[in-house]
Amino acid sequence: MSQLSPQPAGTSLPTSADVARLAGVSRATVSYVLNNNTTVRISDSTRRRVREAAADLGYVPHAAARSLRAGHSRTVLLPAGQAPAGALYQRFLTQLELGLRRLDYTVVRYGGVGQDADEAAMTWAELRPVAVVSPDDLALTPYGIGVLTRSGARAVITLGSQPVDGAHALVVDQREVGAHAVRHLLARGRRSIGVVVPQEPGHALIARPRLAGALRAVEESDADAGVRALPLRYQEDSAQDLASRWRTLGLDAVFAYDDEYAMLLTRALQDAGLVIPGDTAVIGAGDLMLGRLLRPRLSSVAMELTCEQRPAEMIDRLVQNPGGPPERHHLLRPAVVARESS
């Protein structure tokens, strides 16, 4: 008869041996059941007994010990998902985290603030992840990828505008956002198009490709049109300064980087006496609810991050079959929502 009482307070955590004893099975059986190993034939009643014993004892496996035993971990590192473009990534990463958890991975969010890419790769490698999704604001180097791979990572995946040699890529091609905005403005007959470039340093990674996409859209069109970069800080005085030079610049349209900068600039243009969209068409990006409250209502490039294969299953596949050629999957689906401002 077992002498174990469930959950003895104040003592150390129960081990898998305790679970085995309470359930009356071997440690191997406990391991098979709790790791959902279905290759070994174990009756449903035994599986249930092991699960109940683990629950009664409050058994917590040790991820570190488990990964040392197994030779590789089930840990996947995801970026913590800071701003900018936070909202766009946040929902995607939350879904990805849920999907990976369902596939029995341990998901760890990693910030990497204040580190360069190689430092970050070293810190990540310390956790011996089996897969790493690297955020856009850290441009992984071949050195960092090597450190991660040699520490046991079977899949290194970048998430963002810039694929990196030797890593898989979930590509969020921000150029498409700029291209969609400018194609829309050209279709509305606008020919002299400003493109807002935020001066806050964190935005450069998104602003640069959006501007490049805007330029490309003009080049690819038959229209005799031009694009001009408009540096802007997210401050009223910066917007007022830009608005005061608007007539001199001779612009008849602006892609304002995103909806927040668009709201800032719209207010300043209206205060400077310009009529929207009569004098100047305005389009943002992100399709914020707040943009619909503007008068005129703000046009915007709506964005979604989706993928043919569910990203969690893709990562699982890359982990199961390492060594294949780097894969590229495009996630960003932009779509113009034309309202009154353009």
Added chain:
Amino acid sequence: MSQLSPQPAGTSLPTSADVARLAGVSRATVSYVLNNNTTVRISDSTRRRVREAAADLGYVPHAAARSLRAGHSRTVLLPAGQAPAGALYQRFLTQLELGLRRLDYTVVRYGGVGQDADEAAMTWAELRPVAVVSPDDLALTPYGIGVLTRSGARAVITLGSQPVDGAHALVVDQREVGAHAVRHLLARGRRSIGVVVPQEPGHALIARPRLAGALRAVEESDADAGVRALPLRYQEDSAQDLASRWRTLGLDAVFAYDDEYAMLLTRALQDAGLVIPGDTAVIGAGDLMLGRLLRPRLSSVAMELTCEQRPAEMIDRLVQNPGGPPERHHLLRPAVVARESS
């Protein structure tokens, strides 16, 4: 002479034995130097030689192995910091992460989406953290705290409105935001005050204490005033519906939960023909830049999260000296920014 070439490509990671061989010292010396152990006397030149050898080889310590050896880890779990109130927490958590990294902790962000508190505690315990900061949207139970403590966590700290028995608390008392807003409206002579309560489920944890604080501010005042809860979804039709009933409700002021809901409601009230602040004063919270673009400019409760002791050092102290009584530290510093709307 050493046969080791730095960074052999494609092979497995170098071990501390490799570092010891290249530096010509013992493995113990490598361990002392790389763990910044200053209790052992080691010359500066030896320390430098070890560090250079580690850098040349691309040596990455294994956090899991290190924590198994040491008996406890240097891993601190922080919440991933999802919305709502994301912006408020994000800067705080980023600073905390940097501070902990400087103190040589490994910081891991943990989401916990889709898990209940006990499940989350079990998953966290698998990583054997030495300290856990638990987010507001997971109400840790004594059971969960027990699991974490027995798995080696020396400090379990909640971050949010609700302290939990048996854990330290970084208290973000949202009641103070509601109280500040309503005290301001009372001081402006308003007596019939609506308080917006968002209907989106994620907001309940913040909306409830903000409403409670608003009620308390009226109770504590001498004024013959009343507070009324106003359910609102973050949608134009919901705001229009509320605005159409505004005169019947007889409200002369509203604390609109935050600046985004305030912008939504302001637009609907103005479209319904109400004059702000003449008919109704409006105040939000969060002090967003966009609120300043409204006409009239939006009043707001600005918020900051600060602490007498630096939070990273506080956590380090709690880790060094476990077993003390639960500590409470209030982080939220609200301040009314009165503009034109109130």
